Amino acid sequence: MNIQTILKSFVGKAIISDEQASLIADYEEDKPFSLHWELRSILYLGIVLFGSGIGVIIYENIDTIGHQVIIALIAALTAWCFFYTYKHALPYSNLEVKNPKKLTDYVLLLGCTTFLILEGYSQFQYNAFGTRYGVAVLIPTIIFFFCAYRFDHKGVLSMAITGLASWLGLTVAPLSILSENDFTEDRLLGTAVILGIMLSIAGWASEKQNIKKHFSFTYIFLGGNLAVLAAMTGIFSDKAQFIYIVAGIALSVFFVQRARFAQSLLFLLMGVVYGYIIITYLIFSNIESDDASFTFGTFYFMFTSVGVVYFLLHFKKFLGIKK
Amino acid sequence: MKKAYNETWIDNLHILNTADHWFEKKLISQEQLENARKAFPQKFYRPGIFVKIGLFIFTLIACSFASGFVSLFLIGNGAGENISIISLICMAGFIFFLELLIKNNGLYHSGVDNALLYAAMGAAVVPFVSLFDNLEVWQYCIILFAVAFTATLRYADMVTAASAFFLLICLLGNLMMKFPIGKAILPFAVMALSAVIYLLVRKDKSTYYERCTKLIEVLSLTTFYLGGNYLIVREGNALLNDLNLPFAPQIPFAPLFYLFTLSIPIVYIFFGLRKKDRILLILGLLAFALSVYTYRHYFSPFTPAQELAIAGMFMIILSAALIKYLHTPKHGISDEQEGKRKLANLEAILVAQHLGQTPVEGNNVEFGGGNFGGGGAGETY
Numbered sequence: 040m041n042i043q044t045i046l047k048s049f050v051g052k053a054i055i056s057d058e059q060a061s062l063i064a065d066y067e068e069d070k071p072f073s074l075h076w077e078l079r080s081i082l083y084l085g086i087v088l089f090g091s092g093i094g095v096i097i098y099e100n101i102d103t104i105g106h107q108v109i110i111a112l113i114a115a116l117t118a119w120c121f122f123y124t125y126k127h128a129l130p131y132s133n134l135e136v137k138n139p140k141k142l143t144d145y146v147l148l149l150g151c152t153t154f155l156i157l158e159g160y161s162q163f164q165y166n167a168f169g170t171r172y173g174v175a176v177l178i179p180t181i182i183f184f185f186c187a188y189r190f191d192h193k194g195v196l197s198m199a200i201t202g203l204a205s206w207l208g209l210t211v212a213p214l215s216i217l218s219e220n221d222f223t224e225d226r227l228l229g230t231a232v233i234l235g236i237m238l239s240i241a242g243w244a245s246e247k248q249n250i251k252k253h254f255s256f257t258y259i260f261l262g263g264n265l266a267v268l269a270a271m272t273g274i275f276s277d278k279a280q281f282i283y284i285v286a287g288i289a290l291s292v293f294f295v296q297r298a299r300f301a302q303s304l305l306f307l308l309m310g311v312v313y314g315y316i317i318i319t320y321l322i323f324s325n326i327e328s329d330d331a332s333f334t335f336g337t338f339y340f341m342f343t344s345v346g347v348v349y350f351l352l353h354f355k356k357f358l359g360i361k362k
Numbered sequence: 363m364k365k366a367y368n369e370t371w372i373d374n375l376h377i378l379n380t381a382d383h384w385f386e387k388k389l390i391s392q393e394q395l396e397n398a399r400k401a402f403p404q405k406f407y408r409p410g411i412f413v414k415i416g417l418f419i420f421t422l423i424a425c426s427f428a429s430g431f432v433s434l435f436l437i438g439n440g441a442g443e444n445i446s447i448i449s450l451i452c453m454a455g456f457i458f459f460l461e462l463l464i465k466n467n468g469l470y471h472s473g474v475d476n477a478l479l480y481a482a483m484g485a486a487v488v489p490f491v492s493l494f495d496n497l498e499v500w501q502y503c504i505i506l507f508a509v510a511f512t513a514t515l516r517y518a519d520m521v522t523a524a525s526a527f528f529l530l531i532c533l534l535g536n537l538m539m540k541f542p543i544g545k546a547i548l549p550f551a552v553m554a555l556s557a558v559i560y561l562l563v564r565k566d567k568s569t570y571y572e573r574c575t576k577l578i579e580v581l582s583l584t585t586f587y588l589g590g591n592y593l594i595v596r597e598g599n600a601l602l603n604d605l606n607l608p609f610a611p612q613i614p615f616a617p618l619f620y621l622f623t624l625s626i627p628i629v630y631i632f633f634g635l636r637k638k639d640r641i642l643l644i645l646g647l648l649a650f651a652l653s654v655y656t657y658r659h660y661f662s663p664f665t666p667a668q669e670l671a672i673a674g675m676f677m678i679i680l681s682a683a684l685i686k687y688l689h690t691p692k693h694g695i696s697d698e699q700e701g702k703r704k705l706a707n708l709e710a711i712l713v714a715q716h717l718g719q720t721p722v723e724g725n726n727v728e729f730g731g732g733n734f735g736g737g738g739a740g741e742t743y
Contacts, residue, residue, distance in 0.1 A: 041567070045377050052401045054394055063389050071696035072638040074688065077647065078697060082681040089674025095667035308412040312419075337431050344424035348474060351417050352407065352467060 042067045106164050113157045120150025128190055133250045136191040147186060148194050155179055176206045193257050200238065200261050207234060211261045222272040231269035232286055238262020239293065259297060259306070266290055267313045274317060287317045299358045307354060311347060366461065366517050367470055369570055374402035376569045406470040417473030425456060425481040446489035453485035471519070479517055483509055503533035514574060523574040527581050531555065545602055546614065552589035556582040579641050583630065587649045590622030593656035623653045635695065
């Protein structure tokens with residue numbers, strides 16, 4: 040099956056005319072071979088390598104160069120990044136603003152990163168914030184939230200959310216929620232659930248109120264994951280179980296509901312998996328005898344997993360998604 | 363071998379994808395696209411990647427507990443024969459459901475069928491391992507290859523295709539290792555086998571196996587290059603001969619391998635551009651990077667940091683120059699952006715998460731630990 044046979048069958052079924060077919064054949068014949076992604080990948084990889092190399096060289100020669108020079112350089116770079124972004128920014132709007140100049144997105148992200156480095160560096164070298172860590176974390180968070188909305192940048196938004204969470208002593212990075220957070224502490228567990236729920240609500244509200252609708256994925260993904268995982272930890276460790284059960288199941292249902300608005304089927308997967316784990320745990324933690332749970336488990340997992348597969352095969356019908 | 367999936371639908375899917383591309387390029391109208399959809403129907407169930415993952419996981423759970431359920435009745439004293447019977451029954455069951463679901467639910471690599479196929483293959487292999495437990499490696503390779511290859515022919519699954527390929531390479535390696543002369547010519551044998559496989563799969567033009575042949579092309583080109591790479595051959599040679607020296611010794615035919623290391627990437631890139639073959643091009647670029655690494659591994663006068671900076675600088679200059687040069691397409695090559703990234707949302711989050719760990723509390727160590735460069739400007743991109 041190649042282009043010629045497809046065109047022939049199209050003409051045969053009277054979908055396109057002969058002239059159009061020969062036009063398309065010409066296009067397929069002459070269409071240029073795009074190196075776009077390859078060249079971009081080489082460029083970005085080059086920047087990463089160059090940056091790391093220079094960084095190490097500077098680090099090795101820090102005694103001869105001096106800290107002030109480096110801080111000044113980073114500060115200058117940060118200032119330039121923000122200035123560049125500001126100069127090329129489009130006016131604010133509640134809708135998605137797509138900047139035709141692709142570079143500005145990267146420059147803003149670079150600026151935010153170097154700002155963090157600058158802050159960390161001055162704290163490390165000169166103890167600029169002393170022990171007031173809260174302030175040190177809150178400043179970038181506020182700036183990032185502002186930049187995210189003003190310049191319409193999802194990446195910066197998730198950096199801001201990360202900052203907000205770490206201000207409360209939490210990590211929201213999806214892969215390190217369980218490994219980095221100390222959920223043995225009750226207070227932190229509660230904070231995580233509340234923050235996560237608030238972020239999910241923020242995401243839901245931004246969609247309802249039509250304020251930067253496309254941000255809702257970031258909010259719900261980061262917040263929801265944090266809240267559910269924290270709630271699950273709470274359920275497993277028998278701390279104030281009931282609240283966490285309600286929160287965990289409500290969030291799972293919320294995820295499945297979100298999938299309905301077809302932002303991403305990722306939410307469907309998350310909702311189903313989290314919900315399944317919570318319900319399964321609740322059932323088995325209430326069976327006392329080992330033998331009973333073994334026999335029951337064989338049947339339970341066999342039938343429920345088939346049930347979930349059935350649900351996922353027909354999820355459009357269950358959720359009333361058309362198309 | 364009779365094919366498991368509806369071939370007309372697969373052809374139609376391919377046709378419609380092409381039509382979508384034409385529509386994107388405004389070569390056909392919306393109405394014509396709709397007509398094409400009507401004229402070339404396909405009823406596969408193809409959910410997004412995340413639903414597929416869910417289906418895959420839960421099918422695997424179902425399979426493992428179903429086999430547990432069967433073994434409740436038949437395990438007896440746990441002898442090899444009992445286990446073999448259990449796995450044969452399970453295999454029959456899995457294949458039955460696999461075929462049934464493909465037929466009734468229009469599955470097409472939708473997660474469920476992948477999981478069932480792997481479970482069935484796993485069950486098919488168990489009797490060989492439990493009944494004949496003292497065969498040689500190459501004999502196991504042949505048995506597994508037969509299973510994987512048959513499955514690939516019928517289901518055109520990428521994982522089974524890849525495992526069939528690796529089993530073949532493994533078989534070759536194991537046989538060659540038996541003879542002293544075999545060890546010496548192993549690199550050439552790997553290259554020859556890869557070349558043969560590459561030429562064979564290039565011949566297959568069917569849509570049904572398209573994804574498998576693409577994958578095998580990638581794998582065989584990779585093993586072909588690795589078989590001729592000086593670094594791999596030299597270090598591998600030391601490893602195979604159990605030479606516990608601080609430095610791997612020089613190898614016979616060294617100039618020949620220098621030549622391979624240098625020329626294979628160039629040949630790949632050249633033909634990739636000429637034939638507009640993206641697989642060749644990208645592998646050529648990766649191979650080139652490995653060749654540069656090979657050179658520096660033995661001959662470099664610089665420190666790693668300097669090398670990183672120099673390599674990075676060359677890459678930046680080269681790509682920036684090419685982007686500028688290709689601003690208007692030349693020689694049938696362009697810098698036009700094609701296609702859209704499907705998971706842009708997730709990408710943004712992961713990139714930002716990677717960078718965004720606020721450095722003030724706790725992360726201070728980084729600045730003392732020499733990890734400074736890695737966290738530097740670069741990773742933004």
